[in-house]
Amino acid sequence: MIVGVPSEIKSDEYRVAMIPVGVEELTRAGHKVLVQAGAGTGSGISDERYAESGAEIVPDAATIWKRSEMIIKVKEPLSDEWPSMQAGQVVFTYFHFAADEKLTRAVLESGITAIAYETIKDVRGNLPLLTPMSEVAGRMSIQEGAKYLERPFQGRGILLSGIPGVPPAEVVVLGGGIVGANAAKMAAGLGANVTLLDINLDRLRYLDDVMPKNVTTVFSDRHNILKALAQADLVIGAVLIPGARTPMLVRREDLKKMPHRAVIIDVAIDQGGCIETSRPTTHAHPTYIVDDIVHYCVTNMPGAVGRTSTYGLTNVTLPYALQLANKGVEKASRDNIALAQGINIHQGRVTNQAVAETFKLGYSSAF
Ligand SMILES: NC(=O)C1=CN([C@@H]2O[C@H](COP(=O)(O)OP(=O)(O)OC[C@H]3O[C@@H](n4cnc5c(N)ncnc54)[C@H](O)[C@@H]3O)[C@@H](O)[C@H]2O)C=CC1
């Protein structure tokens, strides 16, 4: 199979979808890998390293899209890339369809098979291709939150840790999955008081066991969310219903009950966001203010730390890429149920139930 790795074109996206060892593995298995010139630069990987590993370096994205039977990316295809998608091609990347109807319709019309990293689900219910980037984003959310709480960045001027004699910040984390747990651990490590909310009581029991004493677990209902928001200096949005649009947990009217110039980092923005006033932002312009609350809603947070994120991502994507290349989509997905759950759109049909329900489109299974 010919496998193409184009450069990412999203704003400040420094990740690349394959590292040289991936090229070596695919080449050894008899496949050809095309890598766009400069694709690895943001992660510190030179064209020479890819070429030594067996890749053909291709100067432009258009040629990669045209020649490849499977495209491996990091972020969803942007509108500039839509005309390059070809019927019958497999595209393996994050898609987050439920947050973007135009993308969903463009992919349906293109006739590609869209395999979304974020809905690949293993037998234990884990999302193995989302987990490492959620670890990055969860940890980063506290770094970013700490920064935007500073007054010169328009925040309320609070140091997360406090100091002897002055209390620490109140951090509220909505959702105790991978993002939420990583955010809570980081915030607690800095000395903040953390309230971690989730609807999954088994998950709360586990978190209550493993988190430090300055993390309090609370069942996520409207009453408890409002109570937590009233004290919050920093709120992290970390809720997910896999494949679906994020449930809205904070309404616009709730912002008025929060302390002035508190900061919201809505990590869940890639699936639509869990705050009514959230809208996607970029690393170049990460924040905006609504009702005196600072909002940070960057859809590719891990892209800013490419040297960490690229390795975290490719550690988990490569085994699936190899299965797809070796067996083709149909056999690979029949042999691996986790992979089958990643197929969101197959040749003009929606094959993920949550995406179909979000846009009231028909659903059918891929094979
Ligand atoms: N902006 C960015 O750059 C990035 C965004 N993300 C996004 O972050 C979000 C969270 O991802 P993960 O932590 O990996 O998901 P996860 O599935 O590990 O955790 C989600 C948690 O939300 C909980 N939840 C569901 N409904 C809830 C409610 N009403 N109240 C409270 N909790 C509720 C679930 O029980 C679960 O524990 C996803 O949308 C993911 O795509 C992840 C990485 C990077």
Ligand SMILES: CC(=O)C(=O)O
């Ligand atoms: C999960 C995701 O969309 C990202 O890492 O950018």
